[in-house]
Amino acid sequence: xxxxxxxFLMSSSLVIxxxxxxxxMSHDHSKMRDHSMHHEVSTVPISxxxxxxxxxxxxxxxxxxxxxxxxxxxxxxxxxSDQEIISFLNPYSFSERMxxxxxxxxxxxxxxxxxxxxxxxxxxxxxxxxxxxxxxxMSQNMYSPMGSREFLRTMNSDTSDLxxxxxxxxxxxxxxxxxxxxxxxxxxxSLGKNDITKNVINAMNxxxxxxxxxxxxxxxxxxxxxxxxxxxxxxxxINFGGQIKKKSPLIKKDWNFGDTSDLxFWLSKKVSxxxxxxxxxxxxxxxxxxxxxLTINAPTQAADPSNYGxxxxxxxxxxxxxxNHKNALGFExxxxxxxxxxxxxxxxxxxxxxxxxxxx
Numbered sequence: 001x002x003x004x005x006x007x008f009l010m011s012s013s014l015v016i017x018x019x020x021x022x023x024x025m026s027h028d029h030s031k032m033r034d035h036s037m038h039h040e041v042s043t044v045p046i047s048x049x050x051x052x053x054x055x056x057x058x059x060x061x062x063x064x065x066x067x068x069x070x071x072x073x074x075x076x077x078x079x080x081s082d083q084e085i086i087s088f089l090n091p092y093s094f095s096e097r098m099x100x101x102x103x104x105x106x107x108x109x110x111x112x113x114x115x116x117x118x119x120x121x122x123x124x125x126x127x128x129x130x131x132x133x134x135x136x137x138m139s140q141n142m143y144s145p146m147g148s149r150e151f152l153r154t155m156n157s158d159t160s161d162l163x164x165x166x167x168x169x170x171x172x173x174x175x176x177x178x179x180x181x182x183x184x185x186x187x188x189x190s191l192g193k194n195d196i197t198k199n200v201i202n203a204m205n206x207x208x209x210x211x212x213x214x215x216x217x218x219x220x221x222x223x224x225x226x227x228x229x230x231x232x233x234x235x236x237x238i239n240f241g242g243q244i245k246k247k248s249p250l251i252k253k254d255w256n257f258g259d260t261s262d263l264x265f266w267l268s269k270k271v272s273x274x275x276x277x278x279x280x281x282x283x284x285x286x287x288x289x290x291x292x293x294l295t296i297n298a299p300t301q302a303a304d305p306s307n308y309g310x311x312x313x314x315x316x317x318x319x320x321x322x323x324n325h326k327n328a329l330g331f332e333x334x335x336x337x338x339x340x341x342x343x344x345x346x347x348x349x350x351x352x353x354x355x356x357x358x359x360x
Contacts, residue, residue, distance in 0.1 A: 041322035043232070043239040043268040045280045046330035046355040050230040050243065051126040051170035051182045059360040062116040068351040070108040073301075075344045085344055086143050091304060092297040098145035102203050103300035105346050106154070108138040108215065112163070126170040134192065135160035136216055145203045145299065155200060161218035163192040168226055178235075184228035184245075192218025194253065195293060203299070211295040213302035214255070223251035239268045239276075249290070258287025258309050268320075278318040280332070285311050288342050307343035312336065314348075330355040 044050060046064065073080040082104045090101050111134070118128045137158045143149050168186025175181075196218065197211050214220075228245040245262040266280040289305035301307050318332035332353040339347050 041270065041274050041276045042320045042328065042330065043234070043270070043276050043278070044241060044320075045264070045266050045268075045278050045316065045318050046320070046332050046353055047280065047282075047316065047318075047334075048230070048241075048243050048264055048266070049128070049168075049184070049228070050232070051172055051180075051184075056120055056122045058120045060116075060118040060357060061360070062114075062118070062355060062357045064112075064114040064116070064353065064355045066112045066114075066351060066353040068110045068112075069349040070110075070346040071106065071349050072347050073105065073344055074339065074341055074347050077338070077340055080344055082141055082143070083149075085301060086149055088301070088344065090299045093299065094297075098203075098299070100145065100149075101299050101301060102143045102145040102149075103155070103298060104141045104143070105215075105300065105302055106139050106141050108136065108346055110137075111135045123175075124172050126172075128168045128170065128186075129165070130168075131165045132163045133161070134163040134218060136218075138216055140300065142203055152203065153201070157198050157200070157212060157216060159196050159212065159216050159218055161192045163219050164188055164190045166226065179231075179233050181231050182229075184226060184230070186226040187250075188224040188226055188247065190219035190222050190224075192221075194219055194221045194255070195295065210298055211293065213296060213298065213300060214257075214289055214293075214305065214308065215302050220256040221253040222249045222256040224249050237269060239270075241266055241268075252290065255289055255291035255293050255305060257289055260287075261285045274322040276320045278316075278320065278332075280316045280318065282314045282316065282334075283312070284314070285309075301344045304343065307345050310339060310341035310345075312340075312348065313338040326359050328357040328359075330357075 042052070073085060085104045086101050088101050089099055093099050113133045114130055116128060116130045118126060120126045140155045142152045142155055144152055166186055166188040168184050170182050170184050173181045173183060194217050195211055196216065197209050199207060200210050202208050225248045228243055230241065230243040232241040233239065242265045247260040249256045249259070263283045264280055266278055268276050268278040270276045286309035288309045292305050296303050314334050315337050316332050316334035318330065321329045323329065334351040336348050341347070
């Protein structure tokens with residue numbers, strides 16, 4: 001957490017410095033405008049990053065927290081039992097006497113805390129810096145690698161670290177009273193360790209130091225290009241919007257998480273002057289891991305890079321609350337509709353997100 005705070009303070013300092021160097025005439029002009037339209041309750045889900053309606057000269061800080069829970073293994077939509085999984089061959093087995101998988105992931109919780117600083121130097125550009133701290137917990141069932149394959153024990157492991165930092169620019173292509181359109185371009189740098197090890201008791205009841213599976217690593221050390229196109233429109237009673245977003249690795253290490261393509265479409269309605277309700281349909285495609293860490297070779301499906309990614313269709317429900325002209329809150333609860341996973345892996349059970357925003 002200390003790394004996250006240091007990174008955020010440095011990022012915020014850069015943005016504040018940019019504020020101080022901005023055109024004073026532009027800053028004064030923004031103060032003369034009617035701020036009422038720029039402090040309306042947001043009609044965009046908190047899971048969607050976009051420029052918003054902040055005026056030139058404004059600075060915003062946001063804190064987001066997300067918890068995602070995973071359980072139940074499946075492959076291409078078919079649920080798998082532990083007994084089915086331990087009948088799969090282990091591609092990295094070091095002994096002909098133990099050719100099958102013997103460790104089955106059962107549950108995983110991932111928590112992410114994101115700190116953002118956003119600055120609007122003029123009416124067209126918005127700059128954002130973000131730091132992400134991630135913690136993960138996983139429980140796995142261990143079975144005997146030979147003989148009757150009886151259940152031995154449940155293992156628990158956890159990791160936490162500063163995961164990544166990113167810098168983005170949002171460019172408004174068009175903005176009218178009831179419509180706006182913008183694009184995002186940015187870079188995301190993974191800072192988390194990609195070779196975390198833990199002491200575990202293996203199937204032979206011996207203590208050993210093992211490199212954790214890819215899912216439990218804090219990062220992949222890659223640098224990725226971020227791009228997005230967003231449209232937001234306001235109707236008489238219903239507002240709607242859509243976003244296409246992509247994350248593509250540019251600079252890669254021994255291994256990296258695959259490309260991510262993200263499509264969101266949402267509807268929102270103001271239920272009062274300061275509260276909006278939202279419904280968001282999201283489709284996400286994640287490619288399998290590229291490359292491999294040769295030390296990740298535990299007898300589990302999570303050690304195989306091909307058993308990552310897939311196609312996800314999710315539905316989320318949200319509420320946004322504008323407390324006053326400076327403070328806002330957002331909530332979002334996500335449930336999966338369909339998951340077509342690349343090989344045996346755990347499914348997403350649900351996720352919950354909370355956001356607080358402060359405009360300065």
